[in-house]
Amino acid sequence: EHIHYETTGPALCTVVFLLIYFFGMASSIWWVILSLTWFLAAGMKWGNEAIASYSQYFHLAAWLIPSMKSIAVLALSSVDGDSVAGICYVGNQNLDNLRGFVLAPLVIYLFIGTMFLLAGFVSLFRIRSVIKQGGTKTDKLEKLMIRIGIFTVLYTVPATIIVACYFYEQHNRQSWEITHNCSNCLLERDRSSPDYAVFMLKYFMCLLVGITSGVWIWSGKTLDSWRTFCTRCCWGSKG
Template sequence: MCCNLYSVAYLVRLTLGRERVSCDLDAAAVPILVQEGLKSTGCAIVFLLLYFFGMASSLWWVILTLTWFLAAGLKWGHEAIEMHSSYFHIAAWAIPAVKTIVILIMRLVDADDLTGLCYVGNQQQEALTGFVVAPLATYLLIGTLFICAGLVALFKIRSNLQKDGAKTDKLERLMVKIGVFSVLYTVPASTVIGCYLYQLSHWGEFRASPRDSYVGIGDASDLHVTACRHHIRHVDLVGKNPPHLAALLRPPAQG
């Protein structure tokens, strides 16, 4: 359910369009890239769907692996695990909610100049590290440890059953299913974290390349999108009084 709701954010972005989600108007009515998502309803909705349900899905993964470990490693029964379901729900929903509220209070929601999506850490390296990379890496590590511990316990159970001459076909099928599901989750999750780490390690290049690509361009297919995408990059260069869009898009002098 969390992953499905997470994907709704992309449908919202597709339906509303780039400008209504990631762009805002400055005092001169020039479209600029959103820096505070609360100023745009579309931006806030996209952020809430992406961040809250994305983090909740990662936490549900941890809880799933925890329950596997409790059942396989600690021999908990279904009833014992079910008794703690309320705590699982509190952890899975409260932790992302608290982080989401903190981000909103700190006004760290910003837009991505490439995809037009609103998230946290698109323009601030510290926010991306603290609110995205660190939690995702922590959740993945904890879940993987629970998976490994649970599989080790299942292998021991399988070995004991084989010594007693009992059939282990059902147990082996269960182990295969858990292993396949774990790989299908951990590989994409690790890839996402790896992409974020690559972006952090090349942060200066990521921030500079869009700016350098558009300075001096005389023919832009969409002035609103171009202004929205690159206004903030030029603010960083020239200070509080950025040049007008026409100056940014003025063709280079001939001769």
């Protein structure tokens, strides 16, 4: 049985879908951009100004791609209900939508971001070896490598678990539906039911990715940036 949003509240369901899907995909793309800029700075020796000159393209990619995917989901009327979490999302009832709009993008973003990070680490290790051969201390460089390494683990591990949970779901959902719709015509050994602990793990990891990333990047420079932004907004509104 397919679970779609009620006719009395489609707008609210659409809002929930957009909040979760749009910003979730945008956060994944921002992580890819972060990995790319890290590679450009560490591996290609780009300066801050050179990277900043492409900021408008980064913003365009981070917001346009999720917008196009969200519009496509809405245009195809693919928003459906998650019977476990009770939220509106995509791919809860249709495996093609799950693979096309959720699983494939997450795998692509995770793979590309991880490749950029690994390439950056390889470049830093080479730089570290050259510096050590010259007899110069590498304390600051090693601290940077440790910091980026910890952040990589804090993001990639939960993101990988989320992808694994989606693979588990798309691989077994058809047998779950057969068991649900024809429980009396199946032998006990042929019946299949979902492990709800996997779903709880998926939801927890979705929250953990955002929490760890937010806490990790929060620093004095972040506060200064937000303070400057708020000041400009206030002065602009007064002007």
